[in-house]
Amino acid sequence: MEKKLSHSEENYLKEIFHLSGELHEKVSTNALAERLNAKASSITDMLKKLGEKKLVSYQKYKGCSLTQKGEQIAIYIIRKHRLWETFLVNKLNFGWDEVHDVAEQLEHIRSVKLINSIDELLNFPKYDPHGDPIPDKDGNINYMESKISLSETAVKSKVEVVSVDEDSMALLKYLDEIKISIGTILTIHNRISFDESMEVQIAGGNKMNISKKVADSIGVRFKSKI
Amino acid sequence: MEKKLSHSEENYLKEIFHLSGELHEKVSTNALAERLNAKASSITDMLKKLGEKKLVSYQKYKGCSLTQKGEQIAIYIIRKHRLWETFLVNKLNFGWDEVHDVAEQLEHIRSVKLINSIDELLNFPKYDPHGDPIPDKDGNINYMESKISLSETAVKSKVEVVSVDEDSMALLKYLDEIKISIGTILTIHNRISFDESMEVQIAGGNKMNISKKVADSIGVRFKSKI
DNA sequence: TTTTATTTTTAGACACGCCTAAAAATTAAA
DNA sequence: TTTAATTTTTAGGCGTGTCTAAAAATAAAA
Ligand SMILES: [Mn+2]
Ligand SMILES: [Mn+2]
Ligand SMILES: [Mn+2]
Ligand SMILES: [Mn+2]
Numbered sequence: 113m114e115k116k117l118s119h120s121e122e123n124y125l126k127e128i129f130h131l132s133g134e135l136h137e138k139v140s141t142n143a144l145a146e147r148l149n150a151k152a153s154s155i156t157d158m159l160k161k162l163g164e165k166k167l168v169s170y171q172k173y174k175g176c177s178l179t180q181k182g183e184q185i186a187i188y189i190i191r192k193h194r195l196w197e198t199f200l201v202n203k204l205n206f207g208w209d210e211v212h213d214v215a216e217q218l219e220h221i222r223s224v225k226l227i228n229s230i231d232e233l234l235n236f237p238k239y240d241p242h243g244d245p246i247p248d249k250d251g252n253i254n255y256m257e258s259k260i261s262l263s264e265t266a267v268k269s270k271v272e273v274v275s276v277d278e279d280s281m282a283l284l285k286y287l288d289e290i291k292i293s294i295g296t297i298l299t300i301h302n303r304i305s306f307d308e309s310m311e312v313q314i315a316g317g318n319k320m321n322i323s324k325k326v327a328d329s330i331g332v333r334f335k336s337k338i
Numbered sequence: 339m340e341k342k343l344s345h346s347e348e349n350y351l352k353e354i355f356h357l358s359g360e361l362h363e364k365v366s367t368n369a370l371a372e373r374l375n376a377k378a379s380s381i382t383d384m385l386k387k388l389g390e391k392k393l394v395s396y397q398k399y400k401g402c403s404l405t406q407k408g409e410q411i412a413i414y415i416i417r418k419h420r421l422w423e424t425f426l427v428n429k430l431n432f433g434w435d436e437v438h439d440v441a442e443q444l445e446h447i448r449s450v451k452l453i454n455s456i457d458e459l460l461n462f463p464k465y466d467p468h469g470d471p472i473p474d475k476d477g478n479i480n481y482m483e484s485k486i487s488l489s490e491t492a493v494k495s496k497v498e499v500v501s502v503d504e505d506s507m508a509l510l511k512y513l514d515e516i517k518i519s520i521g522t523i524l525t526i527h528n529r530i531s532f533d534e535s536m537e538v539q540i541a542g543g544n545k546m547n548i549s550k551k552v553a554d555s556i557g558v559r560f561k562s563k564i
Numbered sequence: 565t566t567t568t569a570t571t572t573t574t575a576g577a578c579a580c581g582c583c584t585a586a587a588a589a590t591t592a593a594a
Numbered sequence: 595t596t597t598a599a600t601t602t603t604t605a606g607g608c609g610t611g612t613c614t615a616a617a618a619a620t621a622a623a624a
Contacts, residue, residue: 117544118580118581120581121579122572138603140601141602141603142602150582151584152584152603153583153584153603153604155602156602156603156604157603158578158581158582161580161581172589173590174602196574200452204452204455204456205455210451213449214449219445221444222443225436226440229432311594322597323564344610344611346611366571366572367568367572367573368571374612376613377613377614378573378617379574379612379614380611380613381572382573382574383573399571399572399618399619400571434578
């Protein structure tokens with residue numbers, strides 16, 4: 113009954129989960145193709161297969177979404193991914209820009225005992241090194257409340273960095289350089305309307321300019337007005 | 339130039355290494371087929387491919403052996419396998435009978451930094467939980483000297499258990515039951531010629547009977563005469 | 565040495581996961 | 595609403611790693 117899925121199938125489920133977002137929106141073939149670095153025709157093939165396995169609900173030309181079973185598996189893969197990333201950073205001193213690629217491999221290791229032991233070793237962390245929530249053993253995900261993008265914050269507000277987009281190594285390295293990490297407190301001083309960049313200041317540091325693109329990929333939580 | 343090998347190719351190299359032993363004997367197609375749970379025809383196919391890649395030297399009907407390059411890769415896979423097993427036992431409290439299957443998966447994770455970090459975390463262990471030597475970063479293997487099989491020991495001698503065959507979970511569980519582990523000191527009291535079983539005694543314990551099959555799979559080192 | 569048994573290789577096939585090119589359906593624009 | 599652009603699916607193919615069945619080579623027995 114419980115057949116093993118291939119790495120590829122697991123990756124598809126994971127990516128559908130990410131693309132469908134919290135509202136469980138339908139995911140288009142092309143969107144998946146881009147994220148999975150494959151051609152649309154390959155996606156169609158796989159969606160048919162996952163459809164037959166009842167992991168995805170799929171109708172021609174209408175996009176796809178995860179079934180309950182498919183979502184459960186996706187969440188489990190994400191749990192493993194984020195726990196491994198946390199392990200690499202907390203126990204092996206990897207940088208937060210070095211963990212994603214390895215976690216992409218480790219997330220496919222099949223051993224419930226192993227991942228639960230790692231969880232315990234790390235003391236049941238709630239967030240991974242990029243601020244993403246780690247699903248618990250039962251698949252519950254604690255999304256951080258009142259999190260918004262830095263690019264949406266009002267001038268004069270004071271916020272705490274709680275997450276960053278993990279996709280780009282270049283971004284993570286850049287954030288290291290400008291000393292922004294999870295927990296950093298930022299004061300928003302100004303927004304330049306010409307290019308939508310922002311002037312922000314790290315507590316006790318100099319003001320600096322942050323491009324729209326960077327601000328978009330930083331998640332923050334409101335702290336207080338100045 | 340340095341293309342990635344598939345899990346399957348890595349497993350073939352590893353198994354050829356194990357079967358060819360310290361003397362680098364040629365390995366037969368059938369021997370490989372049995373160990374790899376595949377049909378002989380599949381083995382032939384793969385040997386051709388590995389031959390073309392210069393990882394194996396192979397001539398029809400003559401068996402195969404690893405090239406230097408192939409051996410180097412095999413040893414690296416084995417290094418990873420044994421380090422992961424050690425990690426699981428030492429850091430995550432797995433039993434020595436629970437680690438092999440997971441290590442079969444983990445040995446294929448590609449990250450030099452990861453495995454060297456695990457090595458460091460474990461303080462550069464020399465032997466894995468089954469007493470097998472862990473190749474170092476440069477591929478050097480420190481085979482334990484003067485190690486012999488328990489079944490070859492003389493009556494009245496006193497030996498220390500230094501390794502056990504890791505292949506059978508049943509054996510490892512049985513050894514747990516009769517309290518034999520790496521480091522256990524055994525005194526050989528008698529050998530029953532009828533079935534070649536042996537009477538041995540753990541320091542401060544009762545005498546017990548060990549079958550030939552079990553004795554064959556225990557490696558020991560001479561301690562002293564009684 | 566001839567015959568028989570065993571081992572190994574070839575031949576042909578299949579599932580998987582991907583691809584390109586072309587057709588079909590959907591969506592956007594005129 | 596008809597036409598054009600975009601998205602998605604189908605059709606056909608390819609490399610990998612496996613299999614079965616049959617042929618060939620080698621090893622063992624007579
Ligand atoms: Mn990641
Ligand atoms: Mn992450
Ligand atoms: Mn093992
Ligand atoms: Mn071992």
